[in-house]
Amino acid sequence: MSVDSELEAAIEELLAARSGTICPSDAARRVSPTDWRDLMEPARAAARRLVAARKVEITQKGEVVDPATARGPIRIRRVR
Template sequence: MGVERELERAIEELLAARSGTICPSDAARRVSSDGWRDLMEPARAAARRLVAQGKVEITQRGEVVDPDSARGPIRIRRVR
């Protein structure tokens, strides 16, 4: 399994285990506890792919945002 799919799976598993939101760093840390910082952009990309599939939403300050224009810290949640 490639790192892209591992990150998508980590996002889905973390969201299934929690009732709120997660940070992309949570998924990156799950995939690589030592090299998680290098996985931050790939984790954000994984979240964008899951948005395109209708599985998750990306938020900033609690509001759903366009994943392609979001800059700065984001959170990921299941689609409501």
């Protein structure tokens, strides 16, 4: 399994286990507990792919944002 696939799976698994939102770092830590910082941008990219597949939404300050223009901290949640 590729890292990209692992990150997508981690996002989906974490969201299935929680009722709220997750940070991309949660998925990165699940895939690589020691080198998770190197996976932050790939985790954000995985979240963008899941947005395109209509599986998740990316939010900032509780509001859904366009993943192409989001800058700064983001949260990921299941589509409502």
